Amino acid sequence: MKTDIPYGALEECRFPLVPLGAIAHFTSGWTPSSKNSAFYSGVNKWATIADLNSHYISDTRQRISDVAVREAGHPKLSNPGDLLFSFKLSVGMTSIVSSPMYTNEAIATFRPSRYLDAGFAYYAFPVFLSAAARPNIYGAPLLSASLISRARVPRLSLMDQRRIADYLDEEVREMDALVVELDNLVDDLVTRRARLIEKHVAQYVSEASRERGGYPKHSLKFLISDHFAGEWGVEAGQNEVDVTCVRVADFNRGTSSVSKNIPTTRSYSTKVLKQKCLSSGDLLLEKSGGGAKTPVGSVVLYRGSGAAMCANFIEVLRLKNGQSNRFWAYVLRSSFVRGNTVPCIKQTTGIQNLDIQLFFDQKFVVPPDKKQREIADELDRETAEMDSLIKEATELIENLKARKTALITEVVTGRKKV
Numbered sequence: 001m002k003t004d005i006p007y008g009a010l011e012e013c014r015f016p017l018v019p020l021g022a023i024a025h026f027t028s029g030w031t032p033s034s035k036n037s038a039f040y041s042g043v044n045k046w047a048t049i050a051d052l053n054s055h056y057i058s059d060t061r062q063r064i065s066d067v068a069v070r071e072a073g074h075p076k077l078s079n080p081g082d083l084l085f086s087f088k089l090s091v092g093m094t095s096i097v098s099s100p101m102y103t104n105e106a107i108a109t110f111r112p113s114r115y116l117d118a119g120f121a122y123y124a125f126p127v128f129l130s131a132a133a134r135p136n137i138y139g140a141p142l143l144s145a146s147l148i149s150r151a152r153v154p155r156l157s158l159m160d161q162r163r164i165a166d167y168l169d170e171e172v173r174e175m176d177a178l179v180v181e182l183d184n185l186v187d188d189l190v191t192r193r194a195r196l197i198e199k200h201v202a203q204y205v206s207e208a209s210r211e212r213g214g215y216p217k218h219s220l221k222f223l224i225s226d227h228f229a230g231e232w233g234v235e236a237g238q239n240e241v242d243v244t245c246v247r248v249a250d251f252n253r254g255t256s257s258v259s260k261n262i263p264t265t266r267s268y269s270t271k272v273l274k275q276k277c278l279s280s281g282d283l284l285l286e287k288s289g290g291g292a293k294t295p296v297g298s299v300v301l302y303r304g305s306g307a308a309m310c311a312n313f314i315e316v317l318r319l320k321n322g323q324s325n326r327f328w329a330y331v332l333r334s335s336f337v338r339g340n341t342v343p344c345i346k347q348t349t350g351i352q353n354l355d356i357q358l359f360f361d362q363k364f365v366v367p368p369d370k371k372q373r374e375i376a377d378e379l380d381r382e383t384a385e386m387d388s389l390i391k392e393a394t395e396l397i398e399n400l401k402a403r404k405t406a407l408i409t410e411v412v413t414g415r416k417k418v
Contacts, residue, residue, distance in 0.1 A: 010127070010128065010131050010413065012413065012415060013154070013413040013415075014413060014414030014415055015154035015155070015413065015414040016154065016155045017152040017153060017154060017155065018153065018155045019149060019151070019152060020128075020148060020150070020151045020152070020153045021148075021149030021150065023113075023115040023116060023153070023155065024110055024113065024115065024116045024121075025110075025111075026085075026108040026109055026110045026148065027075075027076050027108070027109050028087075028105050028106075028107060028108050028109070028145075029046075029047075029075060029078075029102050029103035029104050029105055029107060030072050030075060030104065030105050031105060032064055032068040032071070032072065036068075038065060038067050038068075039064055039065055039067060039068035040062065040063065040064055040065065040068070041063075041065050042063050042064050042065025042066055042067070042068065042069075043063055044063060044065065044066065044068075044069060044101070044102060045063060045099065045100070045101035045102065046060055046062050046063060046064040046101065046102045046103070046104070047060045047078070047084060047101050047102070047103045048060070048061070048062065048104050048106070048107070049086045049089055049090050049093055049104075049106055050291065051095070052084060052086055052093040052094065052095045052107070053093075053095075054095060055095065055122070056095060056096050056097075056098045057084065057095040057096070057099075057101070058098045058099040059099065060101055064102065069102070075102060076109070077100050077101065077102060078097045078101050078102065078103055079097060079100055079111075080097055080098050080099060080100065081096065081097065081111075081112055081118055082096070082097045082109050082110060082111050082112070082118065083095075083096055083097075083109070083110040083112075083118040083121045083122060083125070084096075084103060084107050084108070084109055085107065085108045085109075085110065085121075085125050085129065086106055086107055086108075087106065087107070087108050087129070087133075087142075087143035087144075087148060088105070088106035088142060088143070089140075091129070091130055091133050091141040091142065091143055092126035092130045092141075093126075094122050094125060094126055096118050096119070096122055108148065110125075114158065115155075115158075117161035117162050117165060119161070119162060119165030119166075120156070120161035120162065120412075123164070123165065123168050123408050123412050124153060124154065124412040125153070126408075127408065127409055127412050127413070128151055128154070129143060129148060129151045129153075131151070132148070132150065132151035132152075133147065134147065135235070154412065154413075154414070163418065164411055164412065164418060168407075168408060168411055168412075171407060172407075175400050175404045176404075178400055179397055179400050179401065182393050182396055182397045183397065185389075185393050186390055186393045186394060186397070189386050189389055189390050189393070190253070190254040190390065192386065193254065193255075193383055193387075193390070194333065194334070196382055196383065196386075197330050197333060197334045197337075197379060197383070198334045198337065198338065200330075200375065200378065201330065201331055201334045204367065204371075204375055215365045215366055215367050215371075216365075217363045217364065217365055217366065218363065218364065219361050219363050220360045220362050220363075220364060221357075221361065223319055223323050223328070223364075223366065224317055224318065224319060224320065225318050225319060225320045225321075226318040227315055227316060227317050227318065227356075228275075228276060228315070228316050229287075229312055229314070229315055229316075230246075230309060230310035230311045230312050230313070230314040230315070230316060231268065231272055231276055231309055231311075231312060232245070232311050232312045233245065233266035233267050233268045233272075233309065234266065234267050234268075235266070235267060236266060236267050238267045239267035239268050239269055240267070240268065240270050240273075241267065241268055241269070241270055241273050241307070242265050242266070243265065243266065243267075243268065243277075243307045243308055243309055244262045244264065244265060244304075244306075244307070244308040244309070245262070245264045245265065245266040245308070245309050245310065245311055246258055246262055246264075246278065246284065246302070246304075246308060246309070246310040246311065246314065247264055247310075247311045247313070247314075248286050248311070248313055250262050251284070251298060251300045252300065252394075253298055253300070254387075254390045254394070255387045255391070256299070256300050256301060256329050256333045257301055257302075258300055258302050258303070258304060262308070266309065268309060273307065273309065276309060276316070277307055277308065277309065278302055278304065278309065278310060278316065279302075279318075280302065280303050280304060280305060281301070281302070281325040282301075282302040282316050282317065282318060282325075283299050283300070283301060283302070283316070283317040283319070283325060283329060283332070284299065284300050284301075284302050284310060284314050284315075284316060285298075285299050285314065285315040285316075285354070285359070286299075286313065286314060286354070287313060287315045287353065287354040287356060288312075288313040288351060288354070289351060289352065290351070290352035291352070295341070295342060295352060296345055296352045296353070296354045297336050297341030297344060297345065297354055297359065298333075298336055299317075299332040299333065300329070301325060301326065301329040315354075315356060322369045323366075323369065323372065324372035324373050324376050326373075326379075327367075327373065327375055327376040328372075330375070330376060330379050331364060335362070335364075340362065341354070341359065341362075343358065344358040344359045344362075
């Protein structure tokens with residue numbers, strides 16, 4: 001489970017609070033060296049944060065060998081009933097173990113005891129431990145062993161903990177089911193939208209090939225006037241100018257656009273802002289990050305106004321005169337959905353990186369500017385209804401998640417009696 005907890009949520013906690021270290025202890029795992037392939041050829045389950053995506057965890061994406069376990073000095077297993085809690089990279093992800101496994105060093109394992117019920121901790125720890133986190137150099141929350149031990153948590157009897165966990169299990173189950181339904185609806189709409197775009201792009205290419213010998217093909221690099229990497233800047237208030245900063249998390253992949261409400265503010269020098277400030281019509285390319293379901297290479301169209309920057313995992317693309325940014329946003333989305341960008345990806349142990357030169361070497365049919373705008377106009381009309389439905393469903397999902405977070409916070413802090 002992951003929740004976005006307001007840091008003032010604990011100020012009115014009605015339960016007695018004690019340092020977590022006084023009632024529970026935890027262990028953390030490790031990451032075997034990726035340089036030794038023998039470490040990753042075994043049968044031992046090994047959990048990373050990516051595996052903490054459900055209430056109970058019974059399987060992991062990766063396996064490690066007995067050799068890796070021996071080399072690490074036989075670290076402790078996480079056993080059925082234990083709680084896994086992420087405290088680095090993405091703080092506050094939780095799952096309850098239902099099958100023995102090892103974990104990496106970003107996950108803490110808490111064992112149930114006479115003072116701690118894992119079912120209660122599953123809901124309470126994302127609230128109380130996240131409130132104890134401190135920002136790292138990139139502004140993201142981070143916990144250390146010391147901060148975890150000092151984090152203040154409710155001191156309740158096991159009976160009270162289990163009663164609260166049972167209540168939340170029932171209440172949250174219905175909300176989660178609705179979110180799943182809406183997620184499936186959005187996925188279906190996004191797929192249909194992508195197919196529609198692909199169909200239209202293919203149709204225009206086919207028609208062009210029958211007329212006047214077809215339109216020319218050019219590498220993407222010859223269509224771009226400028227490109228540059230984003231800048232993460234520093235904490236707000238620590239440089240000359242504070243501005244909005246677009247992150248990959250702000251990409252709306254369904255509509256190939258940037259979300260309107262950007263929550264992140266960073267600080268920059270006026271020189272950097274002048275060099276790299278975003279302009280409406282910029283194409284934003286995710287060049288680092290990604291994952292199995294969302295590989296890097298996705299492109300969205302930025303339509304914002306006012307001063308804004310983007311993070312360093314993003315490459316900004318500016319097209320030459322005579323090229324329609326709307327048309328190329330559609331074409332590059334279609335290419336991404338077809339998997340054409342996959343050969344441009346360099347995969348490391350924890351992150352994907354896009355080979356920018358390989359990406360720019362991709363060749364596309366290039367209609368004249370007038371034809372590009374006609375195609376983009378038609379696709380705008382064709383996708384408008386789908387985009388509206390995607391927007392509505394996405395807003396409902398966010399509202400449900402906000403209600404879920406609020407309910408959990410109210411209950412585990414005692415502000416709502418159950």
